[in-house]
Amino acid sequence: MLRIEHLTKTYGNKKAVDDLTLHIAPGEIYGFIGHNGAGKTTTIKACCGILQFDSGEIAIDGISIKDNPLECKRRLAYIPDSPDLYDFLSGIQYLNFIADIYIIPQNVREERIAKYAEMFALTSDLAQPISAYSHGMKQKLAIISALIHEPKLMLLDEPFVGLDPIASHTLKSLMRELCDRGGAIFFSSHVLEVVEKLCDKVAIIRSGKLIAAGTTDEVRGNASLEDVFLELEEK
Amino acid sequence: MLRALLATRLKSLWFSMFSRMRQGKMSGVKKIAIGLFAIYVFAAIMFSLGGMLYGIADAVAGTAYEYLIFLLAGTMALTLSVLGSVFTAQKHLFDASDNELLLSMPIPMPMILMSRLLMLWMLNQVYTLLVMIAAAVVYALTCTLTLVNVLTLILATLLLPLLALAISCLLAFIFELISSKMHSKTAITYILTAVFLAAYFLVIARADTLLKLLIEKGPAFAESIRRYFPPLYLFAVSITMPTFTNVALLILWTVLPMVLAYVLLSKNLLNLMTTKKGARKIVYRAESLKTRSPSKALLNREWKRFFTLPIYVINSTFGVILEAALAAGLLLKGSELTSLMPELPVHLFPAIVTAALTFMGIVTCTTAASISLEGKRFWILRMLPVTPWEILRAKLNLNLLVGIPFLLLASVTAVFVLRVDAATAALMIAIPLTAQVFAAVFGLCANIMLPRFEWINEAVVIKQSGSVMLSVLGGMGLAFFGYAMYGLLLDVIGSLACMLIFEGVLLVLTVLSGVWLAAKGIKRFEAL
Numbered sequence: 151m152l153r154i155e156h157l158t159k160t161y162g163n164k165k166a167v168d169d170l171t172l173h174i175a176p177g178e179i180y181g182f183i184g185h186n187g188a189g190k191t192t193t194i195k196a197c198c199g200i201l202q203f204d205s206g207e208i209a210i211d212g213i214s215i216k217d218n219p220l221e222c223k224r225r226l227a228y229i230p231d232s233p234d235l236y237d238f239l240s241g242i243q244y245l246n247f248i249a250d251i252y253i254i255p256q257n258v259r260e261e262r263i264a265k266y267a268e269m270f271a272l273t274s275d276l277a278q279p280i281s282a283y284s285h286g287m288k289q290k291l292a293i294i295s296a297l298i299h300e301p302k303l304m305l306l307d308e309p310f311v312g313l314d315p316i317a318s319h320t321l322k323s324l325m326r327e328l329c330d331r332g333g334a335i336f337f338s339s340h341v342l343e344v345v346e347k348l349c350d351k352v353a354i355i356r357s358g359k360l361i362a363a364g365t366t367d368e369v370r371g372n373a374s375l376e377d378v379f380l381e382l383e384e385k
Numbered sequence: 386m387l388r389a390l391l392a393t394r395l396k397s398l399w400f401s402m403f404s405r406m407r408q409g410k411m412s413g414v415k416k417i418a419i420g421l422f423a424i425y426v427f428a429a430i431m432f433s434l435g436g437m438l439y440g441i442a443d444a445v446a447g448t449a450y451e452y453l454i455f456l457l458a459g460t461m462a463l464t465l466s467v468l469g470s471v472f473t474a475q476k477h478l479f480d481a482s483d484n485e486l487l488l489s490m491p492i493p494m495p496m497i498l499m500s501r502l503l504m505l506w507m508l509n510q511v512y513t514l515l516v517m518i519a520a521a522v523v524y525a526l527t528c529t530l531t532l533v534n535v536l537t538l539i540l541a542t543l544l545l546p547l548l549a550l551a552i553s554c555l556l557a558f559i560f561e562l563i564s565s566k567m568h569s570k571t572a573i574t575y576i577l578t579a580v581f582l583a584a585y586f587l588v589i590a591r592a593d594t595l596l597k598l599l600i601e602k603g604p605a606f607a608e609s610i611r612r613y614f615p616p617l618y619l620f621a622v623s624i625t626m627p628t629f630t631n632v633a634l635l636i637l638w639t640v641l642p643m644v645l646a647y648v649l650l651s652k653n654l655l656n657l658m659t660t661k662k663g664a665r666k667i668v669y670r671a672e673s674l675k676t677r678s679p680s681k682a683l684l685n686r687e688w689k690r691f692f693t694l695p696i697y698v699i700n701s702t703f704g705v706i707l708e709a710a711l712a713a714g715l716l717l718k719g720s721e722l723t724s725l726m727p728e729l730p731v732h733l734f735p736a737i738v739t740a741a742l743t744f745m746g747i748v749t750c751t752t753a754a755s756i757s758l759e760g761k762r763f764w765i766l767r768m769l770p771v772t773p774w775e776i777l778r779a780k781l782n783l784n785l786l787v788g789i790p791f792l793l794l795a796s797v798t799a800v801f802v803l804r805v806d807a808a809t810a811a812l813m814i815a816i817p818l819t820a821q822v823f824a825a826v827f828g829l830c831a832n833i834m835l836p837r838f839e840w841i842n843e844a845v846v847i848k849q850s851g852s853v854m855l856s857v858l859g860g861m862g863l864a865f866f867g868y869a870m871y872g873l874l875l876d877v878i879g880s881l882a883c884m885l886i887f888e889g890v891l892l893v894l895t896v897l898s899g900v901w902l903a904a905k906g907i908k909r910f911e912a913l
Contacts, residue, residue: 200767223770234761238693250682276669
């Protein structure tokens with residue numbers, strides 16, 4: 151579903167991502183962990199076509215993000231680490247705007263908005279302006295907007311930050327559902343316990359370089375993911 | 386601490402204008418070109434103000450009424466400063482996005498307030514200098530300038546912005562106080578702005594009469610000012626008749642209002658900064674959702690943002706208001722134009738009206754801040770499956786939708802009222818429309834070249850960003866070209882041919898801007 155081949159991105163003289171190769175298959179939830187500034191956000195942004203990269207190739211569902219970014223964007227959804235949404239719109243206006251862009255038929259969008267808003271307990275707040283939303287509510291709205299076109303691939307940057315326990319649980323269930331339907335999820339997180347429990351595969355990045363990747367069981371061995379991460383980081 | 390706070394605020398202001406220069410993304414040649422252009426604009430404004438001041442200086446030089454030069458200059462500087470800083474003051478004092486961060490830190494409230502007031506005083510100082518440099522040159526050329534005059538001139542120039550700041554702060558405080566009691570801040574901002582603009586236009590509309598009055602009945606006018614607004618009178622006489630009493634009274638009249646404004650703000654700022662408006666919760670009731678095509682959805686998004694930012698509307702629709710006023714004026718008083726402006730030759734009316742409409746079209750520019758306004762939300766547009774051109778086209782269309790209807794109305798009204806021939810009529814409609822399209826395209830190019838995504842509040846990018854300045858400078862350059870061309874060629878080739886050449890130049894510039902946008906602009910936009 152997502153193929154990252156020899157991805158390299160530099161900022162000035164600094165290599166933010168250095169020759170990174172990762173393959174994420176349909177049905178997989180792939181965790182991406184690393185210290186602050188390791189290159190996680192850069193990698194995710196490059197995958198969804200909002201950051202140009204120096205070399206390498208990224209393909210979504212077999213389509214190159216460089217050659218055909220629009221087709222790729224139709225298949226994916228991205229949620230950034232900070233849900234800065236349009237304060238001048240209400241929640242429902244924002245969701246409707248996103249649905250317009252993805253050309254979702256009226257009845258389908260109404261049904262999906264109702265379903266996901268109910269799941270995230272946001273229905274009664276949809277008429278409120280986004281400027282009145284808390285961080286968690288914005289995060290929920292960003293998640294709903296990402297699900298509205300039923301993407302094949304979700305790229306999530308720290309998706310659990312700001313969510314209450316119920317919303318976190320709902321998101322995890324939805325992530326698993328999407329993968330069970332043949333989709334894939336690539337997400338970054340600092341909450342290693344969540345990654346350990348939720349992910350089929352894990353990749354660890356340090357200073358732009360991939361230092362470990364594989365199934366969660368392979369990467370952690372007999373230790374916890376936290377122990378493995380700390381050990382690799384100290385090397 | 387005060388220095389650090391002030392430096393941060395000034396850096397933010399500077400960074401908002403010249404972020405690409407700081408990031409080293411702009412070549413030396415471009416920096417020099419922008420610098421030269423800025424000098425040209427500064428000089429052009431000073432020359433035009435100087436011209437007005439020279440008119441009165443010529444009449445009063447060598448008499449006891451030389452102070453009328455500075456009375457007029459002081460009035461101009463004060464008006465310019467108050468108008469230029471009142472909304473900025475409101476934004477920086479009450480609505481800055483770093484308010485909460487600073488309040489959470491162990492920084493004394495007076496220190497935060499002082500840093501913001503100092504920044505606003507500096508801004509007012511720039512406005513004041515624009516007028517006062519011109520006034521000083523005119524005075525030096527026409528009257529006798531002594532060392533004492535120079536010293537008091539410098540002192541008065543430093544003091545006047547304090548008075549302007551006190552007035553701006555008071556107005557901003559009243560605006561904020563009223564809007565904090567209202568549910569819809571946007572609505573109240575529009576109402577207050579409309580009142581403010583009405584007062585402004587009343588003054589502008591009567592500016593010519595006031596200037597004539599000042600020249601004809603200078604002493605009586607000065608006496609009125611002295612009686613009803615002493616600081617301006619003291620400002621003028623302190624420079625031309627510098628006595629200890631005059632200077633001491635000027636200091637008192639400028640410093641005291643600022644002290645009072647400071648006390649007022651220091652007692653209420655924390656309360657206003659931390660008061661959450663009583664927003665009523667609107668409970669969502671599911672209803673049928675309206676569907677739009679992606680292009681219309683993008684345009685609708687631009688439209689909604691435009692109208693929820695009063696400062697954006699105010700800054701971009703100055704020309705539209707003038708167009709509406711001109712159309713109404715022509716309809717009501719069009720038949721009396723010759724008697725209203727007896728000094729102007731009738732055959733030049735079409736060219737003059739076209740020049741005015743062109744100016745109005747050029748200043749109606751929403752695109753120059755449009756990309757910067759995406760700010761931290763730019764990621765949304767970039768992740769959506771729409772082409773960069775679709776995004777840019779929505780921004781262009783908003784500008785044209787805002788600008789064209791009233792421009793067209795005013796142009797067509799002018800054509801009918803002035804009863805011109807077909808060729809002149811076509812040019813009277815085509816020139817302003819082309820200018821409007823040029824302003825939209827050039828503004829967008831300017832914003833692609835000088836984007837600014839990290840801002841504390843929208844006012845910074847809407848009023849003071851590099852792209853907005855570049856767009857204004859481009860418009861002024863065009864106006865200067867038109868003025869120079871008419872001056873040089875009018876007697877040789879006639880008004881119609883001049884209009885035709887100007888339309889040709891506008892078309893070429895519009896096409897060139899469009900070609901740059903299509904060829905390089907889109908690529909640069911993708912790389913932002």
